Amino acid sequence: MDGIRIDKPREECGVFGIYSTDEALQAAHFTYLGLYALQHRGQESCGIAVGDGNTIRLHKGMGLVSEVFGGEQLRDLPGPHAVGHVRYSTTADERMVINAQPLLVECSFGRLALAHNGELTNARSLRRELMDQGSAFQTTTDSEVIINLIARHGRIPLEEALKRTYARLRGAFAVVGMTPDSMFGWRDPSGMRPLAMGRLRSDTYLFASETCALSNLGAEDIREIRPGEMVIITDKGPQSYQLAEESTQAFCVFEYIYFARPDSVLQGRNVHLVRKAIGRQLAIEQPAQADLVIAAPDSGTSAALGFAEQSGIPFEIGLVKNRYVGRTFIQPERSLRHLGVKIKFNPIDALLRGKRVIIIDDSIVRGTTSVKTVELLREAGAAEVMMYIASPPYIHPCYYGIDTPSPRELLANNKTVEEIRRYVGADKLAYLSMDGLMAAVGLPADKLCTACFTGSYPHPKEDK
Amino acid sequence: MDGIRIDKPREECGVFGIYSTDEALQAAHFTYLGLYALQHRGQESCGIAVGDGNTIRLHKGMGLVSEVFGGEQLRDLPGPHAVGHVRYSTTADERMVINAQPLLVECSFGRLALAHNGELTNARSLRRELMDQGSAFQTTTDSEVIINLIARHGRIPLEEALKRTYARLRGAFAVVGMTPDSMFGWRDPSGMRPLAMGRLRSDTYLFASETCALSNLGAEDIREIRPGEMVIITDKGPQSYQLAEESTQAFCVFEYIYFARPDSVLQGRNVHLVRKAIGRQLAIEQPAQADLVIAAPDSGTSAALGFAEQSGIPFEIGLVKNRYVGRTFIQPERSLRHLGVKIKFNPIDALLRGKRVIIIDDSIVRGTTSVKTVELLREAGAAEVMMYIASPPYIHPCYYGIDTPSPRELLANNKTVEEIRRYVGADKLAYLSMDGLMAAVGLPADKLCTACFTGSYPHPKEDK
Amino acid sequence: MDGIRIDKPREECGVFGIYSTDEALQAAHFTYLGLYALQHRGQESCGIAVGDGNTIRLHKGMGLVSEVFGGEQLRDLPGPHAVGHVRYSTTADERMVINAQPLLVECSFGRLALAHNGELTNARSLRRELMDQGSAFQTTTDSEVIINLIARHGRIPLEEALKRTYARLRGAFAVVGMTPDSMFGWRDPSGMRPLAMGRLRSDTYLFASETCALSNLGAEDIREIRPGEMVIITDKGPQSYQLAEESTQAFCVFEYIYFARPDSVLQGRNVHLVRKAIGRQLAIEQPAQADLVIAAPDSGTSAALGFAEQSGIPFEIGLVKNRYVGRTFIQPERSLRHLGVKIKFNPIDALLRGKRVIIIDDSIVRGTTSVKTVELLREAGAAEVMMYIASPPYIHPCYYGIDTPSPRELLANNKTVEEIRRYVGADKLAYLSMDGLMAAVGLPADKLCTACFTGSYPHPKEDK
């Protein structure tokens, strides 16, 4: 079915929220645009829940935002408050519309909708505890665990119930939830997954996993939700609560390396510029003799530009990407299968022939695409193919909301750099050092989660 | 959208279950056929949950059984146990796939699926109670109320939890539920909604709202679940529990008049033969001078045959029904709108011209179709049009799972018989008497729910 | 795919046309309703071409009228003139939207649309002749042959071109064609396939394969197009031309027996009444001792009513048809396959048990359904099953637009009546005589095509 598999870790979700006191504001349209900007964080399902002060309506479905929502669906979701979600799911079982988010329930607090990005490390034990207390789960999502926890606290004010629920959660979570007339945003105590907020005019507040979904709507006063912070928005405006100490911050470094859109700003740092700094650092660490620097499309481009600037080796477009490669590509018959990678991107022979080529990729996970890319460049006549990776070797799986293959499938988990070089067939293979990565990102190592490189997990996996 | 509205009360659901100890039996295929036979009880959504001993899988969707299920969907549901459901929903809000049944959850008892026909009169108070205890509802169905009640009893055996849950329910309910390796059927203490069971070979048991879905699969030993009875089926076979006294039986008389398929057997009485008896009784009560007896297609046919036999007036086919009238018929432009009823059925002028015609319909609800039918027969040249109704005036709305219009829209709630006659434009209008109906059905009046005719509701509507 | 095959000959097409001088009339809506009434003549594809005086627009697709056309499609077809078509196609190759009709072309006469019912016996030789002259065919339809013949006559008035084209055609054809501002109807010299016309108000004329599509729109002055007649309608009104002698009329008798809707009038005879007369004749020819007369659903009902009236044996509903049996029914797994016929219709055991039953069917073609029906009645407890066929043995395939199996598959082509009886398993099998059929239809034998019974084809099959 999926003829062209992308050999990258996959982000599982993006969240969006909007709350306005302008009753005429069509929150569904804003959320549609917001999710559009976050589409790279999940392409399998999406949904929008909209509140109008009295009730909450929901539409969700399988597919891209542009496939699930048309004019009619947006018209059927009136109201000035909304929560939206895009999702990538990892298993076939989970590829069901019932697992799409936001989740909407009626409970003692009335209607409640919630969207979640991340992964709870104690989801299983919380789920067991809730089932023991009588909960019946209809989905396999962490969102349903969270929302059931909230619903348990029926006899106290919502604000208090949110605090108590927050206190029970472990692991990575960025949450936006709503009642018909209020909205809240949570970021986990370690701030592992990103979540930002902004203001539009004087009457409207926005939440989004990435700032690109705020800036493209013209939002101002954009700031990140702090680790451990809860922001509640009502008609009286936003109110902030610090629910956990900030000291333990462990922001996912892979957001800088691969997940986030280049125009987003994370922790005050523009992603494109961080990637350029990474490329520059790589050029410093790994000096090279080459004729050209090219990027593995599209994820290596920013780093390649930085590398070129630092090294003085010209940046070039050596591989042309087919803009129309989609999700439903038919697997070619066997004799054509080796062509897969040429369908996805095709080399410019006239440029590569006889040249010593450095190709910059953000990471190697399984290595399958890398093998084919090197082969492709050689066939195009490259005299030398040097693969430079804009991050350290990817060794350990993620437990915080990123879909990664099992350790057995992680190339660097099983092989030395030299073995990997031989496997991918490059003349040279160079990784960025951990120190270099830290320097380029410009944040202290203890503020970042680098577990995929170091195996040093900031939170234990509580249950299996 | 729906150019040709059917002016009848609407059944809200049909349920089906199958449990086999033959592991090779494809329960999904049987359930597909069973739901096909029950399709007249609900055309808006349907679903099948299949258990294989270890887990339960579910597929459901909007539309007819033949639209929601294809070969692929059935293949993806392996296992020898299944529960199925067809549904007609009353409000736009409820027309969402999330409200389709069966409902499948994971709870302290493991996976649990459940399908329900009827309407709880205490659904709202149970829901409130459950929310107070921390439940979060994702649908507006009674099934979710029932399944949450079951899940609350987490620390006792399932059988005991089922009994305690059953004891909390009020109103009309026929339920089939399952775990991965057991199945249960419930009928409410008054036996308001129908539910039967049967056996196939020595290893397979079936449940169905109507016997037509059992007999067409070749089932034997078909019997009704008794009012107040719970049947649990495991690999050891079926076991019956009488959970409530049978004395209060109040079976819906409208199943005989309109809902059930003519080939079904209810309370030991074949529906077609009951309808013929009703027609005969109508001919005795309301003697007539006429040239022809015709049926309002299709629901009046059995009664018309009985009427013709009793009265000696020939039975004829005066109105030909278009077999292809479906749900998506486009509303004609205004100038064509009066043609609607001719699109649905067209008179045979050569037969009707100059004739005194008795047309038998099962009931009049809003009366909109009756007006057009009389007009149609007159245009076709009928000398006289006498409308005979095979039931008493329909005066009161139903609270037990049947979708009826509000009292204001119920023609007989506001008008005398003579006023109705003038409204529909017939030369004569005759209803069956209550006593006549009872005589024709052949059951004592205190065994039937006749609230729609008498206003005597066997169960109070506990909440609003 | 098609789990429940209907063992009947299949009509290949229905045509409809409307021409109004009222520019505001939305011909597409009328045609939609007209095709709805003709849906029984073809369920595989349909189309509507609408002229507005200047141009012709077309929409067509695979499926029922209600599936292919929605409000949007009708809105996109403005204008007061239209031609419509419903089609059943015989081979997989022909199941392509390109073969759907009407066919719309631009030629020397400008835009021209045409819809056809029937089968040309010289289609192949005409096609070859046209290809030799340079025509390039995009479809396999006779319509394209006809329209290319018309287009060949580019330098003469359209009326003259139509006459010359008509003169070249052999076999069975009922055609409605149009230019942006005129319409024409043709019926072949033998009048084999039906075609009628009518008038609506003073400004609108209608064509239809059957009168049911005219009467349900309220048309008046309904008459058949005569064999050999061409009617041309322009803003000046209709004009009739007799293009061939009427003497050779050979109207398809099977329209009376099975194809036409009971409410249609053919050759001045209402179809339902003809079928009743056939049933009466059958009772005269084949006296019987029985308790009940039932119909094979649905096609035997009219004849069964006539049989019951004549014989005095009560008419009953012994088999209940599932109203929801559709085209996409999934083939049950092998062990369930014998249930197929019970899914389609289910017996009423309480009625049949111990009874001597006469079942009336319109015809036996392959006999597959008959075998299962007899089995079904026996299983339901019938003491005797007598099958009475409301037509003579069906022995010969049709070359005039009806899809029939090959002679090898035609049961009566290979077997005596006694052999057929044994094959279907009935206690008695009785066919109507040819003379009895003629008497019941009430037309001289030389006015009817009875080739399927007699092998006496009115027109040779010119090419193969």
Add this chain to the structure above:
Amino acid sequence: MDGIRIDKPREECGVFGIYSTDEALQAAHFTYLGLYALQHRGQESCGIAVGDGNTIRLHKGMGLVSEVFGGEQLRDLPGPHAVGHVRYSTTADERMVINAQPLLVECSFGRLALAHNGELTNARSLRRELMDQGSAFQTTTDSEVIINLIARHGRIPLEEALKRTYARLRGAFAVVGMTPDSMFGWRDPSGMRPLAMGRLRSDTYLFASETCALSNLGAEDIREIRPGEMVIITDKGPQSYQLAEESTQAFCVFEYIYFARPDSVLQGRNVHLVRKAIGRQLAIEQPAQADLVIAAPDSGTSAALGFAEQSGIPFEIGLVKNRYVGRTFIQPERSLRHLGVKIKFNPIDALLRGKRVIIIDDSIVRGTTSVKTVELLREAGAAEVMMYIASPPYIHPCYYGIDTPSPRELLANNKTVEEIRRYVGADKLAYLSMDGLMAAVGLPADKLCTACFTGSYPHPKEDK
């Protein structure tokens, strides 16, 4: 519907062909991949016709290649020869599946399929001539004109018929056609539209509008079909015929500027390298003081790289494109409409703030997008916005197969460069000179069609 209109001329078609003597080769799969690579030349409809030696089968539909073709469609098209087509259509009338290509007919030569890129300048007169001779057109495509011309020559060998037909055509055309056992490719005498061929192994020949669809399949011996050349391929191999003098070549220069994929080779020149040369030339002609050079995504990237190299001003990624912008984007509500361009691409403020920015675009047609892009850069804080266009002013519409707006809508048709600068709001606006363009492309001006810039049309528009 189409919220984000792309303000570029639009290519109307791409063609592909494959002919193999290896009977096991699945030509449909190769064609699927070939059309995938040509998808940028047309996204509205596509089709594949496959020949197996005896017959030709066709599947076509509206949408992208990945939407129209799945595994089932490809399996249903067996055979080792195929012709494929992708299409962009200009008018609503033409947005019908019947106009999708290839066109498949049966004529005196048997089955014939044909796909066409370009526009005949004498299509209308040929069509009239053919209609006068009796042809009836079902589509509005030039392909149907060509195929009817071929079919007219029924009594001579196909090769001769192809030559005579070729001789009648004027304007721009690149054609691939096939019979069940042969294939032919044509390029018009001026070679206006591109067409190349290649060889795969020893037994398979390929045609494609662009070489990217050959090289990504691993083809060798890739060469362009010469202006005026016809290549016929049979089981004996390819044979070439020069049907017209080559002297008049007039290859579309806009293929270099915008249409072709960067990895294609046209006239021996790699498109990306030509675009870089154009960018370099622009830097020479229009020296600039700036901090950054950025590209208008995506079409200006190659030229921007060249400009940066020549000028020494750093190349940057100033605008990030949303990879998921598709065809069905919902128009935002009015208050959000100005955001459209931010949805399509979002600026990196951190990079642009306070900078003097040169933005390189390939051309300005209507100018609507340019206005918004300049605005966007200013909002992002750019100190100066200089727009450099990598071609001369686009003044004249194309008659050779490219969809361009009417002269009235062509910005440069009505305005001076200074007026355009004010209109788009840039601080500076610079176009490339015609001489500079010629120098960069590296072909003599008389080998290229530059009508859109100069108004000097190589072929008159013969009919209107």
